[in-house]
Amino acid sequence: MTPDDPGRVAPKPGATIVLVVPVYNEDQGLCALRDRIVAVMDRIPYDWSCILVDDGSRDASWSVIESFVAADARFKGIMFSRNFGKEMALTAGVEAALGADAVICLDADLQHPPEIIPQLIAKWEEGYDIVATIREKVADYSLVKKIGSKTFYWFMCRFTDLDLPPNSTDFRLLDRKVMETLSKFTEGSRMFRGIIDWMGFKKTYIAFCAPARSQGKPAYPVKKLFNLAINSFTSFSLVPLRLAGYLGLIIMAVTLPLLCGMVLGNWFLAANITPIAFFTVFNTLLIGIVLCALGMMSLYIGHIHTEVANRPLYIIRSRAGAWDAPPVTAAPPRP
Template sequence: MKTKLAIVVPVFNEAESLELLHAKVREVFETMPGYDWELLFVNDGSADRSWEVIETLSRRDTRVSGLNLSRNFGKEMALTAGVSAMNGSEAVLFMDADLQHPPDLIPRFVHEWENGADIVVGIRKACRDYSLIKRLGSRGFYFLMSRLSDVEIPPNGTDFRLIDRGVVETLCTFTERTRMFRGIIDWMGFRKSLVEFEAPDRCSGRPTYSLRKLVRLAVNSLTSFSLAPLRFTGYLGVFIIFIAAALLSYMVLTDVFFDVLYTPIAYVLVLNTFLVGVILAALGMIALYIGHIHTEVVGRPLFIVREACGRLAGDEGEHSGRRVGICDSIDDARRSAHA
């Protein structure tokens, strides 16, 4: 009996690369006769012809399926939607649609998995699409995460990774809405193996993950996996109080013993400046965490599936407007909708 492997690909305005990606994946699995495979595209609110291409591929190849989200929910939620729809697969592989995650490496990932790894992580050695600012920002992010959080995230780790079925089932128990997908997987632990690769140039288009989105992801990751920013604010407050006390003591001593005159407003300004700095820093960090709490308490669905194609469409056709949570399968959504 063949082993079933699922591949989840988030898509955002990648119409020009989807057919080439499908062809390369098919070529790779022709060299792996012991495996059945399924390719799931998750269209994350693309404004181009991406969904039309996905539907065409699903009609042409029964191993291709698609989910069309109702809007752009972001890559993290697109990956979540994809993994929630994977039933019966022994392992799930995540990769980008722009071919910067080379399909030729799939056999290496599978080999590491067959040798006992529960999670196989793609480590990017080089990426010519990254500007100097992005490279420096990436190094700074991994430096901070390694020292401030309790999560061991491999430097230059990517979403190009394979996870075992057991990891998928565990992943389905996570419900937070402000998430870093790879961070959650790394937090779980399990046996991990690394595969290094050099990212080639994009086959078409321009990068869709802007610097602003990367900064937002970094901030969300730091505040989701670490209380260090709050602790830092506390330490900063203690430090500023110490400096303020020392400065005020110096001003009082020089005023009393050395006849150095300070106006009353000088004392007020020194004290006020430091206290306002402490308060603003503390409020800023607390606001980030309260924002996360608000997002979780509101309890909106993680994503909304507008329609599906291929295996996920089933006999009833489209799933327009179905709300699918992280642990709900498409079949469950269909049964509940027709109950």
């Protein structure tokens, strides 16, 4: 990649790009990740650095990160006090990168190929504020994950106000203005890319094929993916609450004619329907309505509790590398 390619905007002198990589039990593949990042980033006409956020790993990931920092000043490390989740690791990395001209988020398992980065930068140079990626194919996705992914995006596209294309990923470039806006968001239950897509800004997409994991096991098993899907849906949509009301109306519309039919049959057709049958049908339907409504409301009440508690989004146990700002131990307080 050269700055004088046709159709390209010349890079800003002294512009900086920061890579943010969440890390959770990835010690086996970090060396390969570093080598591929360096090989790609050393060919771009920008100053760059890489922030590796250790999200409470239980293996030797932090020791590997410290070795990177000692060998190359362009690498920096953040270690959480425990596992706060990928969404918070991305948030911490972006907040630590404030002041850079752009940030690029990618996974540590090499399913987000660093070789795609020049394409992201090229679109950024064209004037886009957000350059996101879409997976065309995933080499090692199970049938359960494929079905779950399709279902999740179907619901998110139809029942929220997000512009969230199917198979979009966290592998994306964010301009400085997007980073600064993102730092103002305070919710604890968050979907990182959902918030970014909600912002708007000038955005484009690049498609890529995700290879199989280089090493280790997936950091996001089905259970975590399911919990993320539920939190994401309830964070951006009021449809579940409305569905409870719609369900109540539907059940009432079905129950009332049924009960009327039972009464008329008992009176005029000698159907001999017992009182306990009336009570059972009516009571069962009422219990179903109440349980459904309470279940949906509890999801939103849980989100309200999380926000009212006003806890830090994450807690930093340690840092590695040269940081311009003094180290902090927690996320900035939320208003």
